Each structure stands twice: as C-alpha cells, then as structure tokens.
Amino acid sequence: MAKLMQARTGGLALLALVLAVSPLSFANAYYYDVAVGALFNAMICVGLNLLIGYGGQISLGHGAFFALGAYASAIGTSRWGLPPLAALAGGGALVGLLAFALARPILRLKGHYLAMATLGVGMIIYIVLKTEAQWTGGPDGVGVDPLTLAGFTLDTDRQWYWLGAGLLLLVVWLALNLVESPVGRALRAGHGAQIGAEVVGVDTSHYKVLMFVVSAVLASVVGSLFAHKNGFITPDIAGFHRSIELVTMVVLGGMASIFGSVLGALLLTLLPQFLAGFDDYEAMIFGAIMMGTMIFLPKGLLPSLLALLKKSFGGRS
Amino acid sequence: MAELLQYLFAGLTSGAIYALAGLGFAIIYNASHVINFAQGEFIMIGGMATATLTAAGVPLPAAALAAMALTMLVGVALEKFAIEPARDADVVTIIIITIGASIFLRGAAQVVWDKEFHSLPPFSGEDPIRVLGATLMPQSLWVVGVAMAVIAGLWWFFNRTLFGKAMLATSFNRLAAQLMGIGVKKVLLVSFALSAALGAIGGIVVTPIAFTNYEAGIMLGLKGFSAAVLGGLGNGMGAVVGGLIVGIAEALGAGYVSSAYKDAIAFVIILFVLFFMPNGLFGKKGVDRV
Numbered sequence: 001m002a003k004l005m006q007a008r009t010g011g012l013a014l015l016a017l018v019l020a021v022s023p024l025s026f027a028n029a030y031y032y033d034v035a036v037g038a039l040f041n042a043m044i045c046v047g048l049n050l051l052i053g054y055g056g057q058i059s060l061g062h063g064a065f066f067a068l069g070a071y072a073s074a075i076g077t078s079r080w081g082l083p084p085l086a087a088l089a090g091g092g093a094l095v096g097l098l099a100f101a102l103a104r105p106i107l108r109l110k111g112h113y114l115a116m117a118t119l120g121v122g123m124i125i126y127i128v129l130k131t132e133a134q135w136t137g138g139p140d141g142v143g144v145d146p147l148t149l150a151g152f153t154l155d156t157d158r159q160w161y162w163l164g165a166g167l168l169l170l171v172v173w174l175a176l177n178l179v180e181s182p183v184g185r186a187l188r189a190g191h192g193a194q195i196g197a198e199v200v201g202v203d204t205s206h207y208k209v210l211m212f213v214v215s216a217v218l219a220s221v222v223g224s225l226f227a228h229k230n231g232f233i234t235p236d237i238a239g240f241h242r243s244i245e246l247v248t249m250v251v252l253g254g255m256a257s258i259f260g261s262v263l264g265a266l267l268l269t270l271l272p273q274f275l276a277g278f279d280d281y282e283a284m285i286f287g288a289i290m291m292g293t294m295i296f297l298p299k300g301l302l303p304s305l306l307a308l309l310k311k312s313f314g315g316r317s
Numbered sequence: 318m319a320e321l322l323q324y325l326f327a328g329l330t331s332g333a334i335y336a337l338a339g340l341g342f343a344i345i346y347n348a349s350h351v352i353n354f355a356q357g358e359f360i361m362i363g364g365m366a367t368a369t370l371t372a373a374g375v376p377l378p379a380a381a382l383a384a385m386a387l388t389m390l391v392g393v394a395l396e397k398f399a400i401e402p403a404r405d406a407d408v409v410t411i412i413i414i415t416i417g418a419s420i421f422l423r424g425a426a427q428v429v430w431d432k433e434f435h436s437l438p439p440f441s442g443e444d445p446i447r448v449l450g451a452t453l454m455p456q457s458l459w460v461v462g463v464a465m466a467v468i469a470g471l472w473w474f475f476n477r478t479l480f481g482k483a484m485l486a487t488s489f490n491r492l493a494a495q496l497m498g499i500g501v502k503k504v505l506l507v508s509f510a511l512s513a514a515l516g517a518i519g520g521i522v523v524t525p526i527a528f529t530n531y532e533a534g535i536m537l538g539l540k541g542f543s544a545a546v547l548g549g550l551g552n553g554m555g556a557v558v559g560g561l562i563v564g565i566a567e568a569l570g571a572g573y574v575s576s577a578y579k580d581a582i583a584f585v586i587i588l589f590v591l592f593f594m595p596n597g598l599f600g601k602k603g604v605d606r607v
Contacts, residue, residue, distance in 0.1 A: 052409065058408075058409050058412070105591075105592040108595055109591055109595050110595070111408055112346075112352050112408070112546065112550055113546060113550070113591055113595060113596065113597070115352070115412065116542065116543065116546040116587060116591065117587070117588055117591050119539070119542075119584075120543075120584035120585075120587050120588045121584075121588065123539075123580065123581065123584045124581050124584050124585060124588075127577070127578060127580055127581040128581070130577075131575075131577040131578060240535070240539070244416055247409070247412075247413070248413055248416070248417075251409055251410060251413045252413070255407070255409065280424075280427060280428050281424065281428060282424070283420055283421070283423055283424025283427060284421055284424030284425050284428065285424075286420055286421075286424070287417045287418065287419070287420035287421025287422070287423075287424055288417070288421055289417075290413065290414075290416070290417030290420065290421075291399050291414050291417035291418055291421065294403065294406070294410050294411075294413050294414045294417065295399060295402050295403045295414060298403060298405075298406035298407065298410045
C-alpha cells in the first residue's frame with residue numbers, strides 16, 4: 001500500500017488505469033483522434049520537462065525537432081523507400097546528432113539568451129523546411145503513408161490510441177526512473193545551484209547536454225509517428241507556435257513534474273476543442289486562461305493541486 | 318553600387334523599426350528582468366488603431382496620438398494585471414504569461430478589428446527620391462527620422478531627467494534604488510507605458526510601408542527580441558545597433574543570397590554572435606552566485 005502512494009508506482013498505475021478506461025467515454029473516431037494528439041504531446045512534454053523542469057534550461061525550438069522527425073519519416077519512406085522504423089530511427093539519430101552538436105555552445109548560454117538561441121535554431125529549421133520545396137514540398141506540405149509494422153498497418157485512430165498509450169506509459173516509466181537515478185539527482189543539483197554542484201564534482205553541462213539530446217530525439221520520434229498517423233505534414237509543425245505550445249504544456253502542468261506534463265499536454269490539447277464554439281473569441285479566451293493559470297498557479301497545475309491536497313489532508317504524506 | 322544602396326535603404330528602414338522594438342524589450346527588461354513577448358503586439362495595436370481612426374476621418378496626428386494613448390493603456394494594464402501579480406514567479410513562468418498576453422491581444426485585435434490587412438497613406442506623398450541611382454521612399458525617411466528622434470528623446474530622458482535616472486538606478490540595483498526612496502512599482506509601470514509607446518510609434522510609421530493585420534506583431538516582436546539580445550539585453554544602445562544589424566543583414570541577404578532565407582539570416586547571425594559572445598555584443602557579463 002505504501003508503495004502505491006509513491007509517484008513512481010502509484011502514479012504510473014493510475015495513469016495506466018486512466019488510459020485504459022478513457023476510451024469507454026469516446027463516442028466516435030474523432031475522440032480517438034484528439035486523444036492520440038494528446039498522447040503524442042504528452043510524450044514530447046515529458047521529455048521536454050526533463051530539460052526544462054529538471055535541467056533548468058528553456059527551449060523555444062523543440063517544435064523544430066518534432067518536425068525534423070516527421071519530415072525524416074515522410075522523405076525516408078516515400079522517397080527512399082525505407083521501412084518506416086528505419087526512417088524513424090534515422091530521423092531520431094540525425095536529430096540526436098544535431099542536438100548534440102548544438103548543445104554545447106547553446107547550453108552555455110543562460111536564461112533569455114538561451115531562449116533566443118533555441119528560438120533561432122527552431123526558426124532556421126522552420127524556414128529551411130518551408131523553402132527547400134524539392135525535398136519537403138514547401139509550404140503546401142507533403143503526404144505520408146500509414147505506418148506499417150511487420151506487415152500490420154495501423155490505419156484506425158483506435159489502433160493509434162493503444163500504440164500511443166503504451167508508448168506514453170513506457171516514456172513516463174523511463175522518465176521517472178531517470179529522474180530518480182544519479183543522472184536526475186545531478187540535474188537537480190545543477191538546477192538548484194550550478195556552481196555549488198560543480199564545486200562538489202558534478203559535471204552539470206554534461207547532464208544538460210544529455211537531457212537536450214534525449215528530449216530532442218524523443219520529440220523527433222514522436223514527430224515520425226505523428227507524420228504516419230496524420231498522413232500529411234506542413235512546415236507549420238516546426239513553427240514558433242508549436243514550440244511555444246510545447247513549453248506552455250510543460251509549464252502549465254508543472255515544471256519538474258512528469259505527471260504534470262502529461263496533464264498539461266492533455267489539457268492544452270483538449271482546450272481548443274472546448275473553445276471551438278467561441279469562434280472569434282477563441283484566441284482571447286485561450287490567452288486569458290494561459291495568463292490566469294500562470295499568475296495564480298505559478299508552480300503549475302499538478303504541483304499546486306498536490307500541495308492543496310496535502311494541506312487539506314493534514315500533511316500526513 | 319545603386320543596388321547596394323537600395324538594399325541599405327531597405328535595411329535601415331526595417332532596422333529602425335527593429336531598433337524601436339528592441340528598445341522596448343530593453344526598457345522593460347531593465348526595469349523588471351522580464352522579457353515581454355507581447356512587445357510585437359504593441360506595434361500591431363499602434364498601427365491598427367491609427368489605420369482605423371484615419372479611415373474614419375480623424376486627422377493623422379490626432380489618430381496617432383490616440384493610438385499611442387491606447388497602446389500605453391494596454392501596456393500599463395498588462396503590467397498591473399499580469400506582471401505585477403506574478404513578480405516572484407520563475408523566468409519561464411513569466412515568459413509564458415507574456416506569451417499568453419500576446420495571444421490574448423492578437424485575439425482581442427481580431428475581435429475589435431478583423432482579420433483583414435489595414436494600411437495608412439504615406440505621411441508625405443509617394444514620389445520616390447532618387448539618390449545615386451537608388452530610389453528612396455519618403456516614408457522610409459519618416460521611419461528613420463522618427464526612430465532617431467525617439468532614440469534621442471530616450472537618451473535625454475534616461476540621462477538628464479530625475480525620473481529617467483531613477484529608472485536606470487532601478488535597473489542597476491533594485492533594492493538599493495528602493496532604499497534610496499525610488500518608487501520601484503512606479504518605475505515598472507512607466508517602463509511598460511514607455512515600451513508600449515515605442516511599439517506604437519514604430520507601428521504607426523511602418524504601416525504605410527508594410528501593411529498591418531492582427532498577426533503583424535509576431536515577426537516584428539521576434540526581430541525586436543533578436544535585436545535586444547544581439548546588442549546585449551538591457552543595453553539601450555546595444556538594442557539600437559542590434560536592430561540596425563538585423564535589418565541591414567536581412568536586406569543584404571534578401572538581395573544577394575535568397576529572399577526566401579531573409580528571415581533565417583538574422584537568426585544565423587544571432588546564433589553566431591551568441592556562440593562567441595554569450596552576452597551579446599555589448600552585454601555585461603553576468604556574475605554567478607552560489
């Protein structure tokens with residue numbers, strides 16, 4: 001019982017339960033479609049949170065890594081006839097290398113300079129994807145074949161849901177373990193007091209580079225999946241908005257909270273669905289909710305909720 | 318030669334706008350260490366309000382003043398209701414708040430106005446001026462001239478007036494300034510009003526050249542941020558130089574390299590500078606405390 005109360009086991013079990021039960025409330029394929037979008041975002045955000053929440057670094061460019069994965073799959077499978085998994089892995093490897101090459105000079109920067117640099121990298125990738133039309137189809141986008149694994153083609157949103165749910169559980173489990181490992185402790189030490197951590201022998205920049213690469217590769221892999229699922233991609237998925245959206249999900253859910261990222265991704269993916277009826281007022285309400293949440297719950301939704309729960313149950317846990 | 322001159326004219330014009338936007342970032346950053354991602358929306362509101370007022374028959378100077386007043390009001394409201402309550406929040410949290418504000422303002426503009434493009438007639442005709450084989454639009458002179466006047470005015474304000482000096486003092490050391498009796502809260506409010514006014518002025522003078530719509534502020538805001546970072550955050554002159562560099566590099570890149578990569582060129586330069594000078598061209602080196 002005590003073990004169930006821990007975030008690692010209890011939280012994971014709860015997440016699995018929610019993922020297994022939610023489809024009961026899905027009335028039609030559209031629900032599955034939106035849910036798969038939320039699952040994809042959740043995976044990226046869990047990775048991004050390792051960088052932002054635990055590593056203390058901001059990235060306004062992860063949308064571009066997501067897009068690179070998507071385009072790697074699109075170009076790899078339809079142009080070069082690669083098997084989908086090979087294209088996915090190739091895209092991931094490429095993004096990993098790119099992130100690794102960029103990480104040292106970029107992560108040396110601090111605060112707003114880092115925000116600017118990651119924003120710049122993202123914008124450059126976005127513009128390249130938009131301009132190199134002979135490869136990417138330009139602003140009009142490019143079609144992608146459905147995902148075929150070992151002769152089995154995933155062509156319904158329901159199949160994608162179960163694949164996404166399984167992968168999200170895996171990603172969350174890995175992230176939870178990583179955070180509790182020496183790597184995670186080193187990261188948090190570096191976040192809390194970088195020089196302090198360095199003085200006692202923690203190579204903080206090494207771990208930040210690692211998290212940058214891990215989160216970028218994860219975004220790329222999810223991008224590949226998204227391309228196959230969606231069947232069509234445009235450069236807009238690399239845009240500033242996409243990157244901002246991802247960071248917002250992380251911060252809204254709660255920095256340094258793995259499950260918070262899942263919650264943040266879920267809410268921000270669903271929110272436009274609820275606001276669709278407000279037509280012209282949609283953007284205003286969306287912005288107001290973003291501002292309001294951050295002003296009143298600066299620690300993010302999940303940590304604030306947990307703190308509230310703890311308070312009302314007399315702080316026993 | 319004529320070609321180069323032509324590109325330089327274009328670069329100086331957009332550079333002047335980026336400089337104004339960059340100054341807006343720098344002033345707010347100095348007063349509060351906040352990066353205001355809604356700076357581009359100040360530019361948009363200034364342009365949109367002036368365009369609709371003049372279209373309704375209000376004379377340009379009155380419309381421009383009213384648009385500035387409206388934008389300053391928005392800036393003050395942003396500080397009062399969104400930044401002030403979140404004073405102690407994390408840097409990333411405040412970034413998200415200002416991005417939320419920019420989405421909110423874009424949405425509001427879409428409701429108040431529409432999604433169409435709006436324009437203003439040039440302030441003094443459309444007869445191009447010929448200079449050494451290149452043509453210069455009179456409106457470009459307005460843009461550069463107004464930007465120079467504003468920059469000179471700001472220099473005077475920060476170096477010669479008591480309140481300007483108080484604002485500078487706050488940026489150097491907030492606590493010490495407070496202990497000297499400077500109303501730090503007022504400094505914050507004024508910095509937002511001032512940045513909003515700068516944005517509005519930029520928006521008004523540029524609208525006859527580049528049309529404006531509810532999304533016009535996004536790119537201008539990002540370029541302004543680029544200018545401020547390139548020059549070194551919080552350094553006013555740095556922001557101006559950064560803005561001009563970004564503007565001229567873009568124009569030259571668009572002319573000689575590829576117009577499709579125009580926007581990318583600015584970002585490549587910034588990355589390059591930041592790799593070698595992590596605090597921008599004229600930024601102070603930060604000191605880490607354990």
